[in-house]
Amino acid sequence: MAERQEINKADFKNGFPIRDLRDGNMVLGQVDGEEIVLARRGDEFFAVGSHCTHYGGPLAEGLMVDDTVRCPWHHACFSLRTGEALRAPALDAIPCWRVETQGDRIFVREKLMPAAPKSVANGPRSIVIVGGGAAGLAAADMLRREGYDGPVTMVSADDSPPVDRPNLSKDYLAGKAQEDWIPLRPSDYYRDRRIDLLLHSRVSSLDTKKRQIVLENGRAIEFGALLLATGADPVHLPIQGATDSQLHYLRTLRDSNAIIAKAPSAKRVVVVGASFVGLEVAASLRARGVLVDVVAPESQPLEGVMGAEIGLFIRKLHEAHGVTFHLGETVSRVNGRTVTLSSGTALDADVLILGVGVRPSLTLAEQAGLTMDRGIKVNQFLETSVAGIFAAGDAVRWPDPHTGERIRVEHWVVAERQGQVAARNILGRGEKFDAVPFFWSQHYDVAINYVGHAEKWEAIEIDGSLDAGDCAVTYKKAGRTLAVATISRDLQSLQAEAAMEAEIRSHRQEVA
Numbered sequence: 025m026a027e028r029q030e031i032n033k034a035d036f037k038n039g040f041p042i043r044d045l046r047d048g049n050m051v052l053g054q055v056d057g058e059e060i061v062l063a064r065r066g067d068e069f070f071a072v073g074s075h076c077t078h079y080g081g082p083l084a085e086g087l088m089v090d091d092t093v094r095c096p097w098h099h100a101c102f103s104l105r106t107g108e109a110l111r112a113p114a115l116d117a118i119p120c121w122r123v124e125t126q127g128d129r130i131f132v133r134e135k136l137m138p139a140a141p142k143s144v145a146n147g148p149r150s151i152v153i154v155g156g157g158a159a160g161l162a163a164a165d166m167l168r169r170e171g172y173d174g175p176v177t178m179v180s181a182d183d184s185p186p187v188d189r190p191n192l193s194k195d196y197l198a199g200k201a202q203e204d205w206i207p208l209r210p211s212d213y214y215r216d217r218r219i220d221l222l223l224h225s226r227v228s229s230l231d232t233k234k235r236q237i238v239l240e241n242g243r244a245i246e247f248g249a250l251l252l253a254t255g256a257d258p259v260h261l262p263i264q265g266a267t268d269s270q271l272h273y274l275r276t277l278r279d280s281n282a283i284i285a286k287a288p289s290a291k292r293v294v295v296v297g298a299s300f301v302g303l304e305v306a307a308s309l310r311a312r313g314v315l316v317d318v319v320a321p322e323s324q325p326l327e328g329v330m331g332a333e334i335g336l337f338i339r340k341l342h343e344a345h346g347v348t349f350h351l352g353e354t355v356s357r358v359n360g361r362t363v364t365l366s367s368g369t370a371l372d373a374d375v376l377i378l379g380v381g382v383r384p385s386l387t388l389a390e391q392a393g394l395t396m397d398r399g400i401k402v403n404q405f406l407e408t409s410v411a412g413i414f415a416a417g418d419a420v421r422w423p424d425p426h427t428g429e430r431i432r433v434e435h436w437v438v439a440e441r442q443g444q445v446a447a448r449n450i451l452g453r454g455e456k457f458d459a460v461p462f463f464w465s466q467h468y469d470v471a472i473n474y475v476g477h478a479e480k481w482e483a484i485e486i487d488g489s490l491d492a493g494d495c496a497v498t499y500k501k502a503g504r505t506l507a508v509a510t511i512s513r514d515l516q517s518l519q520a521e522a523a524m525e526a527e528i529r530s531h532r533q534e535v536a
């Protein structure tokens with residue numbers, strides 16, 4: 025692990041002084057107008073593209089760990105040797121250039137060809153993925169990247185091909201991202217990669233002995249190996265007096281479009297629940313000029329997940345943007361436009377949006393008789409209790425080496441990374457899932473990054489200033505760091521992740 029070196033824009037075609045690039049450091053420059061990161065590991069030098077293929081994050085501001093570079097925005101990880109996107113959320117490689125040392129200078133030469141396609145000797149006869157979300161798409165993508173050539177079928181209950189779900193409550197809902205940015209892959213991707221994508225298709229049963237799934241329309245599909253990536257569904261709250269057209273939930277593109285359709289005529293919206301999604305919705309609707317009241321039972325938003333300090337910061341941030349909080353309150357009833365709270369307070373609202381959490385989507389796995397543990401129980405290779413049936417994403421509880429506990433989380437990056445590891449394991453790679461959990465959340469121009477996992481902690485340490493929106497908050501138990509949340513400290517977040525990874529590695533070595 026190393027620090028970031030001062031950024032400049034050297035022309036690497038003319039060479040760069042070796043002495044100016046210290047071991048473990050990176051420097052930004054260019055060749056023929058293309059921005060390049062030059063990195064040094066011992067006596068080896070690497071030249072790669074400077075923009076992350078997820079949302080274009082600046083890799084020169086990220087972190088080099090061994091022969092990888094990590095993106096500062098959402099922690100994608102790329103090989104410096106091949107450019108390969110080793111870990112989500114980036115799915116595509118960055119370009120690489122040949123480098124050459126001459127005397128005391130390092131020169132960047134021509135761009136290298138992408139790595140040759142891989143091939144699989146003994147893959148399953150066919151692979152079925154249930155779920156067209158983060159884990160499902162990342163798995164299908166990885167199967168083809170790893171060279172699996174057999175039939176891949178992805179069955180999704182959604183109407184749309186896999187989408188960038190986190191965007192549905194952020195820029196897309198705020199009207200700052202166009203609809204064509206939302207699909208994770210263009211439609212010809214599925215045809216070109218021979219991924220048979222069945223949309224609007226719900227799997228109603230799974231027969232683990234016959235090795236087949238049956239869709240609601242009666243169609244049976246056999247599989248050699250199966251991935252369950254069924255995700256989670258929003259918790260629905262019965263609200264007395266509310267009509268279906270007044271109540272909105274947010275999970276799918278269709279849900280987000282339904283809220284967007286109401287936004288121009290809605291003057292006031294009540295968001296029920298101060299969850300990440302609920303608060304992101306509040307921020308996006310404020311960007312559209314809608315007045316927002318947030319009603320939630322807790323005393324500070326996000327207090328249970330991030331502590332009272334960040335909770336207060338988030339609350340003040342939203343209040344500064346015109347959101348009104350009604351904390352320690354629930355909705356008692358709705359009558360027309362009047363929303364009455366538990367205290368008797370009456371609010372005026374055109375629409376209610378419920379962001380009160382999700383429940384893992386488990387029916388299929390339960391009915392098939394898979395072992396459950398408040399989620400689909402998987403081993404460290406993400407395989408369920410039935411050999412050849414794997415599971416990934418929001419629906420699974422896995423043995424997390426960082427906490428030493430079985431955990432289930434609802435994080436985009438974790439779901440994608442699990443999909444990738446499950447895909448490799450379906451092909452017999454025998455890879456343990458040991459990535460440190462990571463999520464981010466965006467509120468106006470403030471991004472919160474969180475690495476690790478802390479369901480309960482004994483102490484919180486704040487380095488920096490929450491008021492200034494520049495800090496790292498460390499969650500500790502028995503003196504050990506469980507998780508770190510950062511605001512405007514992307515490098516520190518990457519360093520915390522790398523330190524947790526190193527801790528897992530050294531623990532493994534001790535045990536061995």
Ligand SMILES: Cc1cc2nc3c(=O)[nH]c(=O)nc-3n(C[C@H](O)[C@H](O)[C@H](O)COP(=O)(O)OP(=O)(O)OC[C@H]3O[C@@H](n4cnc5c(N)ncnc54)[C@H](O)[C@@H]3O)c2cc1C
Binds near residue numbers: 228275416417
């Ligand atoms: C609005 C929103 C914003 C979010 N923002 C963030 C964020 O900023 N950061 C973050 O880390 N996380 C965020 N999340 C959480 C993140 O999106 C989830 O953790 C992630 O999508 C989980 O991936 P998954 O593949 O497990 O499930 P999903 O992406 O939900 O996909 C599940 C898929 O399974 C399908 N399915 C379910 N049952 C069946 C069945 N029986 N038959 C066929 N198909 C079925 C569904 O139709 C769907 O296609 C957000 C979530 C939402 C809703």
Ligand code: FES
Binds near residue numbers: 078
């Ligand atoms: S922009 Fe690089 S991980 Fe998101």
